[in-house]
Amino acid sequence: MELAENIIWHDASVSKIERRQKNKHHSFVLWFTGLSGSGKSTVANAVATELYNRNTANYVLDGDNIRHGLNNDLGFSEEDRKENIRRIGEVAKLFVDSGTIVLTAFISPFKEDRNTVRHLLEKEEFIEVYVDCSLKECENRDPKGLYKKARNGEIKQFTGIDSPYEQPVNPEITINTETSNLQECVTSILEHLEKKNWI
Template sequence: MDSNNGNIAWQRSNLTRQDRQLKNRHPSCVLWFTGLPGSGKSTLAFALEQELFARNVSAYVLDGDNIRHGLGRDLGFSADDRKENVRRVGEVSKLFVDAGLFVLAALISPNSSDRRMVREMFEPGDFIEIYVRCSLTECEKRDPKGLYKKARNGQIPNFTGIGANYDVPESPDLVLDTEQQTVPESVAVLIRYLEERNYLTLR
């Protein structure tokens, strides 16, 4: 049903995002990890989730592959379907942020316009775009799921980095170079970024 239908009204809770943040004792936001397949987005997101958990920060990872097992299982990999997948994850992230959680979204999200669309769903400061930088050569060398090999063999059309473009973020909030940094080093950079900007303490 069209969300603009006049018969639909937004039902408001008696609890606010601020109420939930106070209970959790920390702010909420979305960290959006974007990068080529195999760059390390999911690895970093899950490592950060574990570190935040150890610090009593409520966080949850929305992994691109996991999402396609459920929320996005009806979608393919056309430009329109990719856009819709990103939009859906953006909307779910917005709900989680309202619930007072840290959302760690790990998606290739190759198109800059799609990432901008998601950023515009949030208030300033609630969306942190993290570019997980890793060269195509290194990603293809890693090939953790064997997808680059399949793409080179023509088994996966429109595979990002091979048959489809990836728009490198022009001005991400943070860049993590996984060719130069280990996972613990990258997580330390992320924690420092959050601490310096008071994302881990109520403002």
């Protein structure tokens, strides 16, 4: 506890409000959650491209990419998965504070962990985007060959196979990548943001 007692928060000289004013848009998190292979990263990056074309400051935090660096010390136990999401939540909060729109693409299978991130942020700074796609379709796609490995017992604690995925109850946005094409999904998200006057 001695370390925590000697750490003092320093307020930034430039506020979040000032950064938003300079960027001319709101800053917030678009939290994409869904099974592996559902299309989270694909949709997040397509939305990011559209936002970039509209001159908005944005950045994509992708699950696999983050595990190459920041979270390369974590495995896939329930405890490590929780820590993975906790760290991402803290990083996402920093992006929001910088006036940036951050798009996160993580399976994030547990409701409790997603809610923890939501409560890290202020009101009107977190949008949960449920990327709905059936397990059967995700397995058919299997872009990384992970489902096959999981079915063969080569990967343990794989979400949807031997580890649960807790579907969002009241996500702000639901897109179905099984029944809608990529552009339809992107348009749906952008329209939601436009209605809120966030972009």
